[in-house]
Amino acid sequence: MSTQANRRNWGARLVLLLPYLWLLVFFLVPFVIVLKISLSQTALALPPYVPVFDFAAGWAGLVEFTVQLSADSFRLLSSDAIYLLSYLKSLQIAAISTIFLLAIGYPIAYGMARAPRAWQPPLVMAVVLPFWTSFLIRIYAWINILQRDGLLNDVLTRLHVIDAPAAWLSSDTAIYIGIVYSYLPFMVLPLYAALEKMDETLLEAAADLGCPRWKTFWLVTLPLSLPGVAAGTLLCFIPIVGEFVIPDLLGGSETMMIGQTLWTEFFSNRDWPVASAIAVSLLGLLLVPILFYERLQQRSLEGGR
Amino acid sequence: MRRGASSFNIISVVLGLAFLYLPITILVIYSFNASRLVTIWGGWSLEWYRELLHDDAVLQAAWISLRVAVLSASFATVLGTLAAVALTRMGRFRGRLLFSGMVYAPLVIPEVITGLSLLLLFVALNADRGFWTIVIAHTTLTMCFVAVIVQSRLVSFDRSLEEAAMDLGCPPVKTFLTITLRLIAPAIAAGWMLAFSLSLDDLVIASFTTGPGATTLPIRIYSEVRLGVKPEINAVCTIMIAIVAVGTIAASLIAKSGTARRDRAALGAQV
């Protein structure tokens, strides 16, 4: 028995170690580094921050390192209104987009789940296909449509809905359109997965007990699809908060979303500590929803076993 | 759930799909537009495709993107599948919570954060940034998607098939390789394709982790796009869309024809 177990353990350990080590090195460690840099000071150097942790400096180096840590970046974040507004705007846009996504995605997912069996795989493929064609391309496609001399204005003026071309681009509206468009598959697919798994006979039972169709939906279908709703909501809300590309290409220059702020601090201002501080605080902000999402995944894992 | 899709259901699906495909269709059409302006239709033309062929920068970037995508997708598939196996088959082990947390987190954490953190790692390691740092970064991001797909397939896998194989004399490892992996292969392939397209498409993480001489296609497109719409970009995009569309449709047709061929063979044997 012990030889069996030993042999199995060895192979098992290898299967686990490979991805585990990879993730530790390339996922966890980087986060620690971000934290460390958020506590550093900007400098005109390469890399553009002090203190730089020198492994070779040994214990003395560690002490000096700790002494030089500063919470300056964090103080900046809490004092300057720009950052606060950026956070708030991101949360606002994320929340509203998620609501839109839910409102638009649910009927689509529901319609897909009710389609004849044979049609469902092609439907799923149809929903997923745009997702596999470049994200950037699709946002870019919207620029085509929304720009001043773009298609939307063209159609609207021809239909006499408006007199002069309106500025659709560089606005919050454009951001909402872009976000809803890009994240729709992320909302539809988890919803569809949850709805598709539902037992038909439950609906039949409800009808048999005298429930009209709309009520059955409200009392049976909706509650049972809640795990899918939760998954879709979190899968959209969390990344949207940190979105960069969409507000950058489609949005205006008034208030930036927090993703843009981070990007600007890093690339334009070359202020790595502040950028890191933004990343850390963003992560802290999102920690609760992220943990929620992890819990959901754990539960689905357990359910399967 | 499948009986009686109401008209509301049908309309929602149709409208939804229309919404999804409209911008792409417009973009494809306008890549053939002889005129530069979107509002003016100048007739069908392949001019922008011709210009594209001479645009070395874009072609270079496309080649780099392709190589990065193939490499990172392959690494990600291996690592992601291993992670999925570990999560579904190994029960409770020390550090499991941390592991599954790390596996699922990249799915939701905003890319600016993961991009920044990876860049800072490379700087701390004094690594030369360029082709391989992007490959590493993409592998890390996409392996999680692969893990999710493979894991959900593994969870619903009928284990009595494994028991039957072992009962008939197949050692456990051989069983896993020849039976389990063989039967979940479509999920693994789907994982590879997803990782491939995610890598091909990624802008944010590539921007953070790139170096001189390693401009990927999205980075190239992005810098052009900031200056406004350019018809050559329409052409590039259309080509990329065509490749993905053809690839996916071909893949599903191959899968279907495989079964059709076997059906015919079986029927033939009967006669």
Added chain:
Amino acid sequence: MADGGEAAQNNAANEKPPLVRFEAVTKRFGSVAAIEALSLDIAHDEFFALLGPSGCGKTTLLRMLAGFETPTEGRILLDGEDIDAVQPHRRPVNMMFQSYALFPHLTVEGNIGFGLRQENVTRAEISERVTEMLALVRLQGFGRRRIDQLSGGQRQRVALARSLIKRPRVLLLDEPLAALDKKLRAETQFELMELQRRLGTTFVIVTHDQEEAMIVADRIAVMNHGRLMQVATPSEIYERPNSRWVADFIGEVTVVEGHISAGGAMDSALGKLSVAGTSGAKSGDTVWLALRPEKIGMSSERPAGELNKVPGTISEIGYRGDISIYKVRLADRSLMKVALANVSVRGNALFKAGDLVWLSWPPDAGVVLDS
């Protein structure tokens, strides 16, 4: 009473040492004991059935023999050797799964020949033996078919062929007929019996269907809550159950409670009953008399003779086509079940509900039980 003397009783079935021996096997899942200190012998060339209600541990026992579960305590011996260290893929034991577990990506031939391909058997020989197997299960010509093209009965036969081709010492069958309809099930039961007789392999079948166990098995082990209740031939279990639980689990029965009186008779609420043996119980002990419905006679007049007789009123009639089960309410408000064959052609029952009748049985018709 289970265990203890069972080992000796088991061995009486066959002179040779047992093929399979479970020695005080306990299996715990967490804190729950699925099997409790179970000892059992299974002989060579025997069709053995594990019978019991859901959750009694019969499938767990089967899986331990196959190697998919390991005993928490105790040993399992195959041909005298402890097989605990032997992994499932090395055991000379094959299993036919309840869900058949046919490999969807292989053809019928591929499935059946799978076991042989794991050994060093030449392609030619594999092909030959697969053809042999197909003939044995009457699926000639089906070799090239894909699994999803087969009906339920055909899949079952492929699963059977696949599990027999390696000529295992023991064939395990996990509720193999559960998915089949009644007629097909009956046919397959006889096919299995014939197969077992022909091959001489020991078959161990797990089933919750007592009729099935009685038909196919040479011996049955009745289990409940992880323990053996009785291990015996079908007729012994039916005619001589060793406890009320077994008597009640198999077939229909009426149980009458009472005490042994001084003269070796039984005192009960129905009066003094004469019995043919007290199975070791002494005067004053509480005992139960188990009466099978077909052993009781029913008449409208008081029968003469030395029989036990009680009057009653017919409360309910359960018509089953070949027989009818009559529930008769006796003087002490208890119900006694009587089975009569429906001999009358035009369905004119001799008795109707509400009729006053006399029930009678000879002293040796019932079994006296002390537990």
